[in-house]
Amino acid sequence: MHPRRLIALAIAAGLGLSACLGTTGSGSGTTPPTPPINSVAVAYDISGRGDGGFNDIAYNGAKQAADELGLELIEVTAKLDDTDDDRAERLRLLAERGYDAIIAVGFTYAVPMQTVAAEFPLVRFAIVDDGTVTGPNVRGILFAEHEGSFLVGAAAGLWTQTDQVGFIGAVQIPLIQKFEAGFAAGARQANPDVEVQATYLSQPPDYSGFGDPPHGREAALGMYDNGVDVIFAAAGGSGAGVHEAAAASGSWSIGVDADEYRLAPEAVRDHILTSMLKNANVGTYEFLVSVANMTFTPGVVTYGLANGGVGYATSGGFVDDIAAELDAYAAGIVAGEITVPETP
Amino acid sequence: MARLRGAALLLAAPAAAAFLALVVAAAVLAAAGADPGTTLLDALAYGLRPETLVAVVNKAIPYYLAGIAAAVGFHLRLFNIGIDGQYRLAAFATAVVGAGVALPAPLHLALIAGVALVAGAAWAAIAGLLYVRRGVNVVISTIMLNAVATGLIAWLLSPERLGRLAPGSNNVTTATIAESGWIPAIPTPAGDLNGLVLLAALAGAGYGFVLNRTTIGFEARTMGFSERAATVAGIRGPRLAFLAMAASGAIAGLVGLPQLLGSSHRFGLDFPAGLAFTGLSVAILGRNHPVGVAVGAFVWAFLERSAQVLDLSGVSKEIVTILQAVIVLSIVVAYELVRRARTRQERRAVARAVEGTMA
The missing domain is CATH 3.40.50.2300 (Response regulator)
Structure with a gap:
């Protein structure tokens, strides 16, 4: 009984947090009394973090924002034999557990995110490398x-x-x-x-x-x-x-x-x-800051040469x-x- | 009395395996720096929620079909590693054919099921033929055929051929099957149950029937017990091996259907490789018994679903892979120990009986 009650509490707390986000978010123009988000989750595709490449860069942006904004940051990684259902279940679990902003790194999350984002309208979602997911709470982060x-x-x-x-x-x-x-x-x-x-x-x-x-x-x-x-x-x-x-x-x-x-x-x-x-960190950082500042806008943002999204070393x-x-x-x-x- | 003790021994094996797996899991969790008690309870609580249980059953359906496909081969000591390629090729062929025709629902579904069975059986039959005609090891040939299937699908799935690509998307898929070829989900209070659960039940029942109630099933079991005895009794081994491979492939062909007809309705990223090893493990867990394999598939899916929580506790969920391996290993060891204990028991019983007649 005990652990189940714990989960119920966690879900309730999560809903409460999201509810806060919702009310403050809808009151346009008013400054929020407290930081409207407390936690962020980053979901990776199979290769996960430590690849020295794309996933690590996306993480760096999220980490920077989390440090500056004082957010709790958690990371989850896909398994090799995942289907869309598995990925949806992963995103759903994160949303249920009260994460206010969820970043999925990789286009394999596109179809699952479409489903789950609609189920949790108060949670803000971002997906890197995909521009097909639509919804009032979804940001697509694309690169030129x-x-x-x-x-x-x-x-x-x-x-x-x-x-x-x-x-x-x-x-x-x-x-x-x-x-x-x-x-x-x-x-x-x-x-x-x-x-x-x-x-x-x-x-x-x-x-x-x-x-x-x-x-x-x-x-x-x-x-x-x-x-x-x-x-x-x-x-x-x-x-x-x-x-x-x-x-x-x-x-x-x-x-x-x-x-x-x-x-x-x-x-x-x-x-x-x-x-x-390919500075994925710019995309994840700006997404989190926009959610925290109540300036979040849904839709696709493309990062190119003009806004520092790509370049050469x-x-x-x-x-x-x-x-x-x-x-x-x-x-x-x-x-x-x-x-x-x-x-x- | 002896029979009772035998039954107790039989139940002791899975219980011991589960206990051992739990101990190993706790040890690994502790080594990884997590509190084993809270982590395991958290995972268990998440896994036992009604919503998760429905998701577990949905995940277990393809595992069960793969397990039955593996079990068919196991009876003749054939390791069908090719379930992977057979199921993906069959799902792909089914998706293409299913999307290419317009038929009333019953005919559409019948055609889809037919294509899945035939495609899976045909791909497995290649390995079967190579085995009985040329003695090519089934493990080797099916691994090779998996690679061929992967390449063949990749080639055919290009947007210039049978693939489709939505603008802005990177997920290359086949065309979508018309709704007459969908299987509706079974609504439950805790979410949608994949309607193909009935197909899995049907496949399991069919497997049990053929194995226990038909001549060919009897031949297969005999061959499994003792090849020499079977040959002496006039059972044709090669023919049986070929049929078993084809049947295993036909069932493997069904593995992709829950995903295809119940959820995706097209072939794409949703058909991961690697299901062959899941099927083999699940068949071992279930001792090739239609009900046992169902339990094995459920346990497997339950572990994978519950593992989602581990990431949130800061524990890598690869720990579940360790757990699954430990369970399979300890099941094998436990049953071997039980088998030896039984043999000893029987010998003693025989010895006593013989002494009784002598005296």
Whole structure:
């Protein structure tokens, strides 16, 4: 009896908290007497935290906001054989337990979030990398990956000695194809003679390409043997294998999401030309701050070059000489003079 | 008296396994820095809520079907690791065919069930044929066929071929099946129960009937007890092995239907790989008995659902994977111990009887 009563209490407390949020939220213009949210939950997809990449970056933004706002922060991770029902159950549990804001990292949560967000209208939801979930309490956080990829593509086009650059994507889905499209366009813009080779490590519904370094390594070695001397690895955890291959064959690679020069082992890092930065932290941070400030608005927010959502890394100093050119391209994209395609 | 003691021994095995698993779980939780008592009680309380129990049963339905598919193979000592590929390929084929036709509901559902059974059986029959004709190990061939199925589905599911992609979405799926091909949920006060629970019950009953009431079931059991005795009795082993693989595949073909007809109505991210090992484990837990496998599937699903709470206590829910493994291992060990104890008991009984006649 006792534990069940405990849960009932927790649910009641959660409802109470959400109710507070609801009343203060609906009274537009009035300043809330207390912080309207107390806790935030972050739900990851399979790879979870500690990937050194995308999930960690999304967490950093949530953590920063939680520290500044004094929120309780909890994290949960998906299991390998999850279905949409499992993911919905996870989000539902978090909402029931009184978490005021729930961030799902990854588009696999799209369908479950659509269901659960409607069940808990007082909880604020955000989903990273998906723009299909709708509702008055849902924020979609999208990134203009093609814009950032254009810049590292330009860097590759300027850097290559053989006029051949490569792209290795994790899984052939629209999200990753955006990286390819931007990369190829940037490379061709900077170097009209360049030839772009592209390959994907797996095809949906097989998502192993996000976490298969040996496969990334083999694919990269094949490209380097073909005369490619710079490869952009938009392949999540598999990118580590691409960087290894770059070091092994004395060529160059480009990282993704995080500044991979800083994360890679010593032996490898001097072959990482630059990285396409995808600052998921900006999206998660701004979402939480908006919920806390009562300025939350539903709908999709896209983070691109203009608002610091994407960019390129300068660690290692390899792109210092061409940084002026890259920045000029960036300014051109922001000004609308350069239109970057989103599909290859 | 001896019979009573035998029954007690039989019940002792699962009880001992459950107890051992609980002890290991508590130890691991303590090692991970959590309070085992509160954490386990919290998980249990969450798992026993009516809403969660309905969700547990929904999750257990595909596990049960996978368990029955595995049990069919086990009778002939065939490890059908291919349940994974068979079920996904069958679900995919079913989704494509089901979405491609317009039929009145009974015909639509009959067609869907037919496609699922045939696709699963056909894919498993490849491994069966390789085994009886060329002696290829079923474990190896089915693992390979899983990879082939994954590749085949990936190739076919591209938006240029049979796949569909909603704008702004990254979830490539097949087209959606028309409503005449849906199975409505059974409403309960604690939420919707997947209507395919009836299919699972039907499959379990069919399995029990064939195994215990038909010639081929008798042959399969005989073969399982002693291959030599079965061969001497004129049972054709290869034919039986082939049929068992095909039947196992046909049932595996049904594994995706609860998700497909009861929930998603299209093939996409909702059909995870890895169900073969769940099926094999559940069959072991249930000792290949239609009711036992149901209990095994329920326990498996219950553990996975309750585990959701662990994340909230700061404990990695992978601990449940440890727990599941411990339960399967201890069940196997416990039954082996029981088997030996029984053998000893029987020997002693025989010895006593013999001494009685001698004296």
